[in-house]
Amino acid sequence: MTLTDHAPDDVLERHFEATIARNDRIEPRDWMPEGYRKTLVRQIAQHAHSEIIGMQPEGNWISRAPSLRRKAILLAKVQDEAGHGLYLYSAAETLGVSRLELTEMLISGRQKYSSIFNYPTLSYADVGTIGWLVDGAAICNQVPLCRTSYGPYGRAMIRVCKEESFHQRQGYELLATMMRGTDEQRAMVQESVNRFWWPALMMFGPPDADSPNTAQSMAWGIKRNTNDELRQKFVDMSVPQAEALGVTLPDPELIWNEERGHHDFGQPDWEEFMEGVKGNGPCNAQRMAHRRRAHEDGAWVREAATAYAAKQAAS
Amino acid sequence: MTLTDHAPDDVLERHFEATIARNDRIEPRDWMPEGYRKTLVRQIAQHAHSEIIGMQPEGNWISRAPSLRRKAILLAKVQDEAGHGLYLYSAAETLGVSRLELTEMLISGRQKYSSIFNYPTLSYADVGTIGWLVDGAAICNQVPLCRTSYGPYGRAMIRVCKEESFHQRQGYELLATMMRGTDEQRAMVQESVNRFWWPALMMFGPPDADSPNTAQSMAWGIKRNTNDELRQKFVDMSVPQAEALGVTLPDPELIWNEERGHHDFGQPDWEEFMEGVKGNGPCNAQRMAHRRRAHEDGAWVREAATAYAAKQAAS
Amino acid sequence: AVTLSTYALMLGDDSLVMSHRIAEWTSNAPDLEDDIALSNIALDLLGQARLLLARAAKADESAVPPLPEGSPAPPEDALAFFREAHEFRNVRFAEVVNGDFAEATVRVLLFSVWRLATFEKLRESRDHVLSAVAAKGVKELAYHRDYAARWFVTLARGTDESRTRLITALDSLWPLWPELFDTHPVEAAAAEAGVGVDPASVREAAEAVLDQVFTAADVEPSQAPRRSGVLGKTGRDGMHGEPLSRMLAEMQSVARAHLRGQW
């Protein structure tokens, strides 16, 4: 008999809290508070949706990749994002929701995905910049999640992070190669970095003062750092990389603060961020329409697979 | 009272034949033999369908026209083809069939269009070659039809021919301009002419010996020349134009025959021609699918227009 | 001269990109009459684009991308076929990927109502080329507007399906409507110099015309919120959506494959 089966709620709750306190993992069959479960489902689903929607901005350039090697790298990367979506939906499924339900939540707009993917990709340099800055920011967000209290999520994140850091290096390498190319290519890289720097900073979410759910998530061990802590870490990490690359980060307030031992930096445009969250960003409608169409176009295929499986089972 | 209303059939028939013999026009309200009507509907419909399907091979290059002037010329030309379709469907409607019925005959494959449009357009030179050779062959076919015995058809043809000869000059002028350009452009023109020469010869239909309907159509004054007569005329006309352009017509048997006062020339591949007629040409499936899709996509619009008109009439 | 050039480029790019999208309807319209009408609209806009781009080139030759020696391409072609997406200054409205016929109806209606209000004022431009383009354009655009308004009312009052499609199309394009009336510094300067029109100054006139159409169609104005740009930048700044670079890849492919080509 495991503890889950018949123990009264307060015993279970004490057990849950002790597990969290020990930094041990909660597993699917363990008892967990409903709020914990809901928060996790929301967070994992949003993360999974982000991987799936995130296939579009980069996928936009697969057909135009300027060398066969880059085409292979990009195609494999977008494929990995589908794979990440798959792990994460599986992790969410251990909490009792199906992938189909979650997909419908995405398509109907009831669940969100990362706003970064509502920005358009406008040149091939964006493939590199997304790798470097967007995947870089994602890694800062996600590395702590490898130690998240929910087992399946944490294990999924370990795989995801390993691949993401590979993608980040590939993105950086593309930009570095382009910087060794023509003047037009260097200008393309700089322009791309100008566009993605601020949206990348937004990926850590609003400033801590405006992020009411952070405390509970941290208490539950779902989240391990505040938004502002992670954002600072990302900035500190990116500055020397930008220097090595030879690009300028488009923030006049960006400067090393000897006293803090960190960089000071400016604030992104949180109003534009909120427009994106509300659905009014430059590509929200396009991303949602694409996902909805793909899902609807696939309905007859999924039905056929179900019908065939049923016939096989019956025979 | 006109002759049509109550006169017995043999009187009507004699009147019809006398009109034909005088080279006068038969008009919609005149009596006509059923075979004459059917032959005309088939021929006019096929001609109208050819204009409509013929929009596709050239339309394929509107989005890629290499100068703004050429883009305007090409767009206007394809638009004219839609206009020709319109005149011709109207002429057919005077014989008691509706445009919608005819469109459905086209889409279901029960009526044909000119096989030339089942060849693909593979370079911008094809826009010029279609103007020069395909429109040129069409004009040879159509000029005599301006004197065809059925009034509305003849009058439609007068308008069509006037515009076609304008298109032919534009096509020739494009090729002439390209021939003054780069080596690649000259090669492109020659390759295009190589591809379209034989299909253009096929536009006059099979050799007279294999064209059983010609005699009746000529007796009725629907057709004014045999296939081979028209083909000869086209070859004789094209040879000096090709020379002026600086391209070679891809027929080793092509040579001036002093005795006949005409060019001798080789035979096109009539087997390939028949494959096209049977639906197996390189683009038949694509052309039909395009037309079918456009027609089906427009169904709700046509329904809305009908519903709106009915509401307006009722109020 | 740079102001005039950039201003003409903005208007020219709107016309060129919009013309390209409308021309994609050729051989795809619901009926022959509409195929012809849409080609006609595309042709009118293309004609405007040629004159406007030529004006942009003449006002500031440095705006024209350099072509290899021996290229006979006129400057308006160099501008159309040899700039990258971020150098295009058209409003994002013009570049959106085509939808169904309801979308084409709304697209032509909104564009022509906006552009007509602009050209009515632009007839007074101190620049004789711009004023001539506007004077000719006003007649063309009035025809485009009337064609689209007729279909707008027909679809709104036709069947349930056509009404639903029309309203969906209106909601899908409406988020880009406010951007048409944003005043870019170049437009402000052009207006100041008496050669151009401040877009903000024509909003009232344009919306009054639209309201008439909406009323005739018994359609409520859309409530769809404005689509934001990227870091506050939109089409006029060269900040576009993803579809423009794809459109240009196709549009420019033949011209770029033959750098010294004669056409």
Next chain:
Amino acid sequence: AVTLSTYALMLGDDSLVMSHRIAEWTSNAPDLEDDIALSNIALDLLGQARLLLARAAKADESAVPPLPEGSPAPPEDALAFFREAHEFRNVRFAEVVNGDFAEATVRVLLFSVWRLATFEKLRESRDHVLSAVAAKGVKELAYHRDYAARWFVTLARGTDESRTRLITALDSLWPLWPELFDTHPVEAAAAEAGVGVDPASVREAAEAVLDQVFTAADVEPSQAPRRSGVLGKTGRDGMHGEPLSRMLAEMQSVARAHLRGQW
């Protein structure tokens, strides 16, 4: 060497063009597993294309389009990004515009069954590069075939709609099946020289495999007649359909905009 080069180009172009079409499914498949599987197929084919085009370039350097001095593009990229449509030697089957998922299923099935039969023999090529590509490719193609065959049976035996769509797809692609087994003079010469495979020699093997799949799916072989070429020429002669030049306009756009670009 010219024979070997052209033969490798033919195989390489098949893989490249087919890979491009399959990659267009990315982010569009009916389910994540299929998105991943199709990307995988596209990646395998792309890998084959790179090796085959590199072999073509090495066997005959004159086959490689000249690039401006300073271009660091490797020869396989020069071949992929700087040839015109008529210089591509792929079978027309590979270039057809994508349809629905049934079409993707039939496309991958027919292509992989054909190519697998070819590669099984090509493993014996006297050319070590071709034999190595074939040896590796056989495993990849067997996976592609199995994936497609599974879906072929599933769709055939799933719902009425899926069965209808599958048969429609089979009839739409079948007219290009016979062309896969036409022997081009270059292929005949390559087979003669012991470096290539005569396509005609693998038809029986390929059709035997297909028949097994058809039987499992309870589907009759298609009766759709062969699609003719232009003046007897088809893909292997550089005579393609309209879609190829559009595909290339997109595929080559970035590479061509940066003639000296480093990527």
